[in-house]
Amino acid sequence: MTRATLSATLQPLPTLDRARQVTSALAHYIADVQLKAGDRLPAERELMATLAVGRSTIREAIRHFQALGVIETRKGSGTYLLRPISPDTVHLPLSLDTTRLRDVLLQTLQVRRGIECEAGMVAAQMRTADDLVIIEDKLVTMETVHLEKGSSGPEDLAFHLAVYDATHNPLFRQILEQMRESFEHFWASPFDRKDFARRSFPFHRTLFDAIAAQDPEGARRETLKILAVVEEDIKEMSQ
Template identity: 70%
Template sequence: MNVSLSGLMPLPSSDRARSVMNALADFIARSGLKPGDRLPTERELMTALAVGRSTVREVIRQFQALGVMESRKGSGTYLLRGISADTIHMPLSVDATHLRDVLLSTLDVRRGLEVEASALAARRRTEADLKLIEARLDTMESVHHEKGAAGREDLAFHLAIYDATHNPLFPQLLEQMREAFERFWATPFDRPDFARRSFPFHRTLFDAIAAQDEARARAETLAILEIVEEDIREMSGENDKALK
């Protein structure tokens, strides 16, 4: 199905990914695209919206996580279900003035999601899942030893655990909370040692998942998050004192 791109216009630079998400959802609703139809190519979207390839790919990845689109290697990206800018579930974010409050609020949600995700991953993981989790862990450890921090690699490790639950709602929920969650991997309080003490527990969490020990997987995840909370409270206190 050939679709005219005349309804897509260049977007302002502020909040680019969210604007692309809204514009593409609105375009899908107005263009008559139906589930199973192929979407415009990345290059066509880049040209029509005047955005970079990384922005287009990020938006497509978010739509994939929400179950709206599917990318097929060598074929393109296809619509799985209809959607519009009015019905799309936009990423959730926490509106708070102080980073400490944002992190503590988000941590409550992380506990609810990640503890159970780890247990489910221990129960349901396949050998392929295990290899991917271990590969992500090896990379995280290597970068950590080299640079003293491995935020992006740490996130990739946790994403692999979410995938190993084989429950599509877990990665979808992560997409909804991604903006808030990523604050944990962005050197909070300008402290590269944030949550560094939790580093060894990632290996023991992997061991629990490998052993299919659900109770231990829960415990190791809680240990990681308890250290994160301790550092939030300690480092935010130090930060407050430094400002006085």
């Protein structure tokens, strides 16, 4: 593929929200040139030059498509389309009005409650011994950071992602990827309070225990305890 052909459908992007714009631009490009399953996408360096963005931005967009299960990267070969997509068929990241943080967190919590309760129950049924090793490793890291710093943002997210992966249903992680912008507010010291949801910390261990014991109802119960603390803190700290 020549640079002229690539430039005909892709243009340099403005500076705001680059990763999301790269995701949208690639969806348009795939549709415009009618790439089919198995076709190779332009190389990173071509996309960087054409869109005028950095390597990390390109890779973030690629990771988004990988999470959706529509592309795969083959080491030493390139990135390939697994199924055709377009701006109308690929779900781009969802977002909410973050100027009203309290409302955003409560709305996101409603979605989390349904997804995470179900994910915990499915993980308890489907988890393997290898899954338990990964979940506990993320949990121990979270516990260590929490005890040292009093908070554990990225580590908390890594624990929940490991639970999602233990369901062996890729849709759970894909849904989280769709709402990552909104969900990340839960792991970014909302209201500038590092102690946000600190009281939920012990229930992560009991959630792991329920998953290890293959106890779906127990996993649901412990997840609800975590989210109840989160809801209480949102309402209290936003007053």
